[in-house]
Amino acid sequence: MSSYHSQEQMLAQLPEPSVLEIKHSSELIELIVSDIEHNGAMSFYDYMNRILYEPGLGYYSAGTAKFGAAGDFITAPEISPLFGQCLAHQCESIFSQGCSHQLLEFGAGSGRLCEQILSSLTSPVRYSIIEVSADLKVRQQQYLQEKLSPSLFACIEWLEALPEHFNGIMFGNEVLDAMPVNVVLKDGEWQELGVGFDDGRFVWQPYISPNNLTQSDAVNTMLKIEADLVGAGFGPLSEGYCTEINLNYRPWLEALHASCDQAVILMIDYGYEQAQYYHPDRSSGTLTCYYRHRTHPDPFVYPGLQDITAFVDFDAFADAAIAAGFTVSGLTSQRQFLLHNGLLEIAEEVSVTGDTQAQVEVAQQIKTLTLPGEMGERFLVVGLQKDLEIEIKSMTLLTGRR
Ligand SMILES: C[S@@+](CC[C@H](N)C(=O)[O-])C[C@H]1O[C@@H](n2cnc3c(N)ncnc32)[C@H](O)[C@@H]1O
Numbered sequence: 001m002s003s004y005h006s007q008e009q010m011l012a013q014l015p016e017p018s019v020l021e022i023k024h025s026s027e028l029i030e031l032i033v034s035d036i037e038h039n040g041a042m043s044f045y046d047y048m049n050r051i052l053y054e055p056g057l058g059y060y061s062a063g064t065a066k067f068g069a070a071g072d073f074i075t076a077p078e079i080s081p082l083f084g085q086c087l088a089h090q091c092e093s094i095f096s097q098g099c100s101h102q103l104l105e106f107g108a109g110s111g112r113l114c115e116q117i118l119s120s121l122t123s124p125v126r127y128s129i130i131e132v133s134a135d136l137k138v139r140q141q142q143y144l145q146e147k148l149s150p151s152l153f154a155c156i157e158w159l160e161a162l163p164e165h166f167n168g169i170m171f172g173n174e175v176l177d178a179m180p181v182n183v184v185l186k187d188g189e190w191q192e193l194g195v196g197f198d199d200g201r202f203v204w205q206p207y208i209s210p211n212n213l214t215q216s217d218a219v220n221t222m223l224k225i226e227a228d229l230v231g232a233g234f235g236p237l238s239e240g241y242c243t244e245i246n247l248n249y250r251p252w253l254e255a256l257h258a259s260c261d262q263a264v265i266l267m268i269d270y271g272y273e274q275a276q277y278y279h280p281d282r283s284s285g286t287l288t289c290y291y292r293h294r295t296h297p298d299p300f301v302y303p304g305l306q307d308i309t310a311f312v313d314f315d316a317f318a319d320a321a322i323a324a325g326f327t328v329s330g331l332t333s334q335r336q337f338l339l340h341n342g343l344l345e346i347a348e349e350v351s352v353t354g355d356t357q358a359q360v361e362v363a364q365q366i367k368t369l370t371l372p373g374e375m376g377e378r379f380l381v382v383g384l385q386k387d388l389e390i391e392i393k394s395m396t397l398l399t400g401r402r
Pocket of ligand 1: 060067075076077078106107108109110113130131132133136172173174175178179
């Protein structure tokens with residue numbers, strides 16, 4: 001949680017936005033403040049949703065560069081095409097076991113992952129993209145039209161909503177962490193924290209939902225998680241513990257389940273199983289903000305100009321998937337996932353044809369994608385299935401819970 005003093009210190013360490021960017025941020029602040037003035041403190045879920053997705057102004061909805069060196073953060077497909085090549089390898093293996101040849105990517109970012117997968121697959125597929133940001137959708141279309149042959153580009157369609165009777169593989173990289181979360185604090189009892197506005201800046205305030213004067217869904221969910229942790233020998237959590245709850249998993253997964261006939265779902269993201277997520281050392285939660293390749297925990301800095309994310313609670317995600325009707329194939333680290341999907345063999349082919357400089361670059365990319373201190377173990381891959389029995393070799397059930 002940010003205090004006035006620490007926010008001043010935080011700002012001093014970040015690069016300054018331009019005058020235009022400040023103006024853009026002020027417009028978004030004005031809209032949110034007017035809402036708070038009319039309705040009182042807003043839930044952190046609503047704040048994060050508007051900061052990221054407010055049409056035309058939110059971080060993902062407005063036209064700033066986000067990915068890569070010129071942006072705020074870098075994701076695996078931006079680091080190396082090897083990432084998409086390995087994912088394509090996994091898709092081929094799933095197709096070979098009887099799954100229909102259709103792909104649906106959530107949150108396609110710059111479009112690079114789509115480019116990498118379509119260029120690597122040996123047989124044609126129908127490739128759908130669901131992208132919540134209208135600005136990113138246009139960028140994806142421009143990028144992919146430029147990079148892919150007309151016949152490959154013709155395989156792609158952008159959908160506004162989930163399809164009906166989908167058969168195939170749905171997947172997303174770093175999409176779950178971009179879903180808004182609720183924030184809870186243990187202050188004697190668990191309470192939900194929302195966002196108010198005081199002395200010219202956003203501040204944390206207790207949040208009581210206008211429609212729900214008893215305990216909020218986020219508090220009820222936290223109480224259940226804490227009881228499970230205590231049952232498993234971890235917890236109770238200490239006084240002052242502040243953390244996030246993602247209430248989106250269940251409705252989102254129910255919608256996916258309803259839209260599929262037979263499907264595999266693969267989601268890749270940073271996160272933990274529950275005992276790690278709610279570890280005593282993580283008493284300030286997992287909110288992480290990205291601004292020009294600096295990370296910090298203050299979601300009230302530069303509204304609309306920085307990305308706000310929360311780590312994924314993979315146990316909660318798997319529980320929600322089971323409740324929605326999926327079977328869980330398992331969980332694995334990004335490192336194991338890539339190594340099982342031919343990372344070293346694919347890299348070897350690149351190295352044989354490339355020059356020394358290319359070989360050095362590929363070696364560096366492999367390190368970033370797989371080393372435990374880099375992305376290798378911080379990122380996990382979770383697999384779900386509906387009405388299929390596909391073996392996904394890299395996946396084991398890492399948790400003792402199921
Ligand atoms: C951190 S970016 C990751 C982009 C890309 N997958 C990559 O790996 O570079 C998050 C992306 O997810 C999109 N997104 C967030 N929530 C979504 C949802 N519910 N459905 C589809 N896309 C979503 C965002 O607009 C953005 O494109």
